Amino acid sequence: xxxxxxxxxxxxxxxxxxxxxxxxxxxxxxxxxxxxxxxxxxxxxxxxxxxxxxxxxxxxxxxxxxxxxxxxxxxxxxxxxxxxxxxxxxxxxxxxxxxxxxxxxxxxxxxxxxxxxxxxxxxxxxxxxxxxxxxxxxxxxxxxxxxxxxxxxxxxxxxxxxxxxxxxxxxxxxxxxxxxxxxxxxxxxxxxxxxxxxxxxxxxxxxxxxxxxxxxxxxxxxxxxxxxxxxxxxxxxxxxxxxxxxxxxxxxxxxxxxxxxxxxxxxxxxxxxxxxxxxxxxxxxxxxxxx
Amino acid sequence: xxxxxxxxxxxxxxxxxxxxxxxxxxxxxxxxxxxxxxxxxxxxxxxxxxxxxxxxxxxxxxxxxxxxxxxxxxxxxxxxxxxxxxxxxxxxxxxxxxxxxxxxxxxxxxxxx
Numbered sequence: 001x002x003x004x005x006x007x008x009x010x011x012x013x014x015x016x017x018x019x020x021x022x023x024x025x026x027x028x029x030x031x032x033x034x035x036x037x038x039x040x041x042x043x044x045x046x047x048x049x050x051x052x053x054x055x056x057x058x059x060x061x062x063x064x065x066x067x068x069x070x071x072x073x074x075x076x077x078x079x080x081x082x083x084x085x086x087x088x089x090x091x092x093x094x095x096x097x098x099x100x101x102x103x104x105x106x107x108x109x110x111x112x113x114x115x116x117x118x119x120x121x122x123x124x125x126x127x128x129x130x131x132x133x134x135x136x137x138x139x140x141x142x143x144x145x146x147x148x149x150x151x152x153x154x155x156x157x158x159x160x161x162x163x164x165x166x167x168x169x170x171x172x173x174x175x176x177x178x179x180x181x182x183x184x185x186x187x188x189x190x191x192x193x194x195x196x197x198x199x200x201x202x203x204x205x206x207x208x209x210x211x212x213x214x215x216x217x218x219x220x221x222x223x224x225x226x227x228x229x230x231x232x233x234x235x236x237x238x239x240x241x242x243x244x245x246x247x248x249x250x251x252x253x254x255x256x257x258x259x260x261x262x263x264x265x266x267x268x269x270x271x272x273x274x275x276x277x278x279x280x281x282x283x284x285x286x287x288x289x290x291x
Numbered sequence: 292x293x294x295x296x297x298x299x300x301x302x303x304x305x306x307x308x309x310x311x312x313x314x315x316x317x318x319x320x321x322x323x324x325x326x327x328x329x330x331x332x333x334x335x336x337x338x339x340x341x342x343x344x345x346x347x348x349x350x351x352x353x354x355x356x357x358x359x360x361x362x363x364x365x366x367x368x369x370x371x372x373x374x375x376x377x378x379x380x381x382x383x384x385x386x387x388x389x390x391x392x393x394x395x396x397x398x399x400x401x402x403x404x
Binding site for chain 1 (some may be wrong): 323324340342348349368369370371373374386387390391394395397398399400
């Protein structure tokens with residue numbers, strides 16, 4: 001993770017990142033309140049999630065009072081500038097519209113897919129995934145890898161890590177979204193990995209990778225139980241509200257289901273029958289290896 | 292002083308070479324590997340992955356067909372404009388670029404004639 005922390009600008013960069021997270025969260029809440037959203041009765045799931053995260057993080061206080069969150073004096077770390085601009089574009093600047101309409105009336109499904117692709121392939125996110133796959137999970141040591149809820153970028157990052165370490169990883173990318181599956185099939189034919197669309201065609205694997213999947217799943221326990229049934233080990237990486245709050249509102253707009261605390265993530269993994277071998281971090285991203 | 296590493300062009304199979312500088316090796320040692328763009332004598336572009344020993348791990352062809360006659364529309368979000376502009380200017384080098392451009396077109400953020 002040293003490389004990723006360097007990209008972020010060390011502990012000072014991480015602190016700035018957290019300050020901006022909070023600042024953007026407050027900006028989104030202010031926009032929602034100014035546009036007529038009520039704290040006690042949020043108009044829809046997006047605003048409801050925004051308010052619940054803001055309450056949990058102390059940005060929204062008793063009696064619907066917005067805490068004073070000053071703008072950080074220094075600019076955000078360069079590596080995450082695009083991320084915060086994305087939050088502005090997709091959440092803060094459109095909050096008024098979300099108060100009045102469901103997200104599907106604000107963002108078309110084509111736009112949602114384009115935003116999704118931009119998010120998963122953003123340089124900071126690619127650097128993060130390569131750091132955790134190479135330095136923490138050491139995925140190159142496993143022969144057969146199952147990437148659950150892979151999306152379009154994750155398999156490429158895993159294969160890159162394997163290639164850098166001179167390992168021949170046998171990767172199966174799993175996905176349930178049919179549109180992403182179609183993209184995966186195209187990538188797979190060029191990059192030599194397998195694709196499993198849906199839950200039916202899975203085999204047995206040395207390790208399953210579950211990276212920022214649970215908040216998209218209608219049944220996150222089923223995801224982890226399926227991983228348990230098909231893999232000997234599991235590397236779990238999940239953004240949690242203690243670290244990143246506003247990002248859950250952003251993914252909610254794009255179709256995700258809910259947010260998690262690190263304790264909820266860990267409890268789900270145990271409930272699915274996994275035994276923790278090593279926990280690397282609780283937040284901003286929950287990172288752990290299970291067997 | 293720099294050394295040269297040889298590779299086969301992934302498009303036409305021609306022999307090609309790139310200079311391996313100490314800076315490049317240092318960067319590869321820090322990051323595990325580095326990527327660089329190179330052209331073979333026949334002009335085909337390839338993305339090379341080079342390890343800390345100066346060994347070329349892979350040479351992948353660059354897609355250059357996305358360059359011409361495309362422009363970013365006003366619908367494109369501010370956050371993604373710089374990346375889209377880079378893709379349009381340099382061509383879609385990676386699979387991620389190809390997918391982003393494809394989705395951006397579908398979303399009406401980029402139009403091509």
